[in-house]
Structures are given as C-alpha cells and as structure tokens.
Amino acid sequence: MQPFNPSAVLAPFAGLEAQISAGVQSLLPNAVAIWNGGPAFGVIFDQGLDDSYMPDTVSASRLTVAMCVANAPGIAEGERGLVVDGEPYIVTSPVIPDAGGWATFAVMPQGGA
Secondary structure, three states, X not given: OOOOXXXXXXXXXXXXXXXXXXXXHHHOOOEEEEEOOOOEEEEEEEEXXXXXXXXXXXXXXXXXXXXXXXXXXXXXXXXXXXXEOOEEEEEOOOOOOOOOOEEEEEEEEOOOO
8 A cells, every 4th residue: 555645636636726726817807917027917906995993083995906926926015016007006914825825915005105
C-alpha cells in the first residue's frame, strides 16, 4: 500500500480551480487596474456607504477593490502603486487573500497626497 499523497488527490481540482478563477476574472470585473505600471487586469470596484464612524451624524463613502492578488505582487496596506480606471489610489486596509487568492480591501484616492 502506498502512503497517502494529498497532492495527488487535490491535483485534479487545481486545474478546475484555475479555470473557475479565470472565468471569474473575465466576467465579474467592472473596472480595469494597473499595479506599479504593469499589465492591466480586471477588478471589482465598489463605492458604498461607510456607517462605521458616527452613523447618525456623518455620511461617508467607502471605496473597495476586489481582485486576485496574483495580479499585484506585494500589494499591501499603505501601497500607492494601484491605478483603477486611470485614477491612482492608496490601499488603506489590510490585503488578506482568501483561499482562492482574492482579496477585498479599502482604497482612497491619492489626489494631492
């Protein structure tokens, strides 16, 4: 009897997972991003209401980007190399990818900063 090899069991699914991820990356994005001047890739760019700070007093919007982090090696909170639809942004929250390599994180326009 051969020892259990988890790679042999998971290997058939790795190709399927890559195929699904590629499909998601091609169908869901609503914006185009560039990381540190590299090639363009699709992201999901969202502007929602941020009611975490004084919800009864202050209205603020929260900008988020969802993307496959393989497209942006080294992306992290505080980085300024992300351009979405031609506008530069600062990453303002931790970038923590899920098991599929996707992360959703907050951004802020660089403006004059």
